[in-house]
Amino acid sequence: MISIIGGGPVGSYLASLLAPKRQVAVFEEHDAVGLPVQCTGITTQALAKVLNIRRQFLVNKVTASKIFAPNGKHIHVKLKNPNFIIDRTKFDRYVAEKAQEKGVKYYLGHKYKNCTRKNGKFELHFQDKHKPFQTDILVGADGPFSPVAKTTGLWKNRKMAVGVQARMSVDADPQTVEFYVGKGYFAWVVPESDKVGRVGTISYAKPNDVFKSFLKRRRLERCKIREYQSGVVPLHDPKIKTQGKNVYLVGDAATQVKATTFGGIVQGMMAAEELSKAILHNRNYEKLWKKRIGRDLRVGLMMRKKMDKFTDKKYNKLVNLFTQERVRKVLEKRDRDYPTKLMLELLVKEPRILGLLF
Numbered sequence: 001m002i003s004i005i006g007g008g009p010v011g012s013y014l015a016s017l018l019a020p021k022r023q024v025a026v027f028e029e030h031d032a033v034g035l036p037v038q039c040t041g042i043t044t045q046a047l048a049k050v051l052n053i054r055r056q057f058l059v060n061k062v063t064a065s066k067i068f069a070p071n072g073k074h075i076h077v078k079l080k081n082p083n084f085i086i087d088r089t090k091f092d093r094y095v096a097e098k099a100q101e102k103g104v105k106y107y108l109g110h111k112y113k114n115c116t117r118k119n120g121k122f123e124l125h126f127q128d129k130h131k132p133f134q135t136d137i138l139v140g141a142d143g144p145f146s147p148v149a150k151t152t153g154l155w156k157n158r159k160m161a162v163g164v165q166a167r168m169s170v171d172a173d174p175q176t177v178e179f180y181v182g183k184g185y186f187a188w189v190v191p192e193s194d195k196v197g198r199v200g201t202i203s204y205a206k207p208n209d210v211f212k213s214f215l216k217r218r219r220l221e222r223c224k225i226r227e228y229q230s231g232v233v234p235l236h237d238p239k240i241k242t243q244g245k246n247v248y249l250v251g252d253a254a255t256q257v258k259a260t261t262f263g264g265i266v267q268g269m270m271a272a273e274e275l276s277k278a279i280l281h282n283r284n285y286e287k288l289w290k291k292r293i294g295r296d297l298r299v300g301l302m303m304r305k306k307m308d309k310f311t312d313k314k315y316n317k318l319v320n321l322f323t324q325e326r327v328r329k330v331l332e333k334r335d336r337d338y339p340t341k342l343m344l345e346l347l348v349k350e351p352r353i354l355g356l357l358f
Ligand SMILES: Cc1cc2nc3c(=O)[nH]c(=O)nc-3n(C[C@H](O)[C@H](O)[C@H](O)COP(=O)(O)OP(=O)(O)OC[C@H]3O[C@@H](n4cnc5c(N)ncnc54)[C@H](O)[C@@H]3O)c2cc1C
Pocket: 005, 006, 007, 008, 009, 010, 011, 027, 028, 029, 030, 034, 038, 039, 040, 041, 042, 043, 110, 111, 112, 113, 141, 142, 143, 144, 147, 163, 164, 165, 200, 229, 230, 231, 232, 233, 250, 251, 252, 253, 257, 262, 263, 264, 265, 266, 268
């Protein structure tokens, strides 16, 4: 028996990969999969490499991005590969349904508390009066604060960023995603349509103040807020242990998140593919996922650490360098999910970027 704690996209995807061959149970603390939404739901085409993109969860596709400097100047990038905007509730439910079709049993309203080891097995304990559950393998796909990591000796202090996001009435181009960079934060307007957008900021400190001042910067402070969808994202930490004896961490629980943009859907799902191989074929999970996404996550982290020290002036210079045709062309061609290739090509086209970073 394999027990996965967390019915987010990563836990459910892993369950669907394991289920044809093994008995799998997913335990989710909420009474329904996919709620509350704490995500913007924008991904590159890399998502299509993991699973088929379905109309039932696709909200919009964007074909261009604008990246704004603090001084208001921007780069306009036509995306060779459009980005997907997904409905996270419908997406999470779609992935969970696929797992259920393969025989995975879902235990909703089950909040994992801790576990004890008995005769080589785990006994899982839940809040409320749920019965303990016996399992051979335990997986924490339980998000940034991973209770599985905390109760199995895999927790190590992590740095978290706070995303404040609202679904709002906006006047936006439905084909274009807007990104804003500035000292200490990163912000976005992701269009669902020409009338509704997902507007958010991410920062380490004073998240609500950062969000409010971004609404002013984008002149959205009077627009109607339909729903808040805020949440926490872990900064990738390559030193975190993601496996112990018959216990594994995956997705946000393993900090498998891009530190550049704080997106983690695709990276978590790719790591889930590696974990399924490790469990089914008795291979080393940590080696497998690091081989597949480790370098890109580390390069992203290195870029984030540099950008965290940027002043507004430095961001203005960076955006200015990117307005050059030869540099912009690289952004048009390369997905931000693969920052190693992106960075190398950018540095070849414009070595002054290296000077700004170091
Ligand atoms: C504001 C914001 C915007 C974001 N935007 C994007 C984006 O545009 N694109 C992108 O790729 N990524 C984005 N992310 C990151 C993305 O949401 C995560 O990387 C992704 O959800 C990770 O999936 P997961 O399955 O690992 O974790 P989660 O989606 O967090 O799922 C974990 C699940 O575990 C459950 N759980 C937790 N504790 C317990 C427990 N004790 N017992 C049982 N169940 C438990 C939770 O209820 C949850 O369902 C964003 C994050 C935030 C906060």
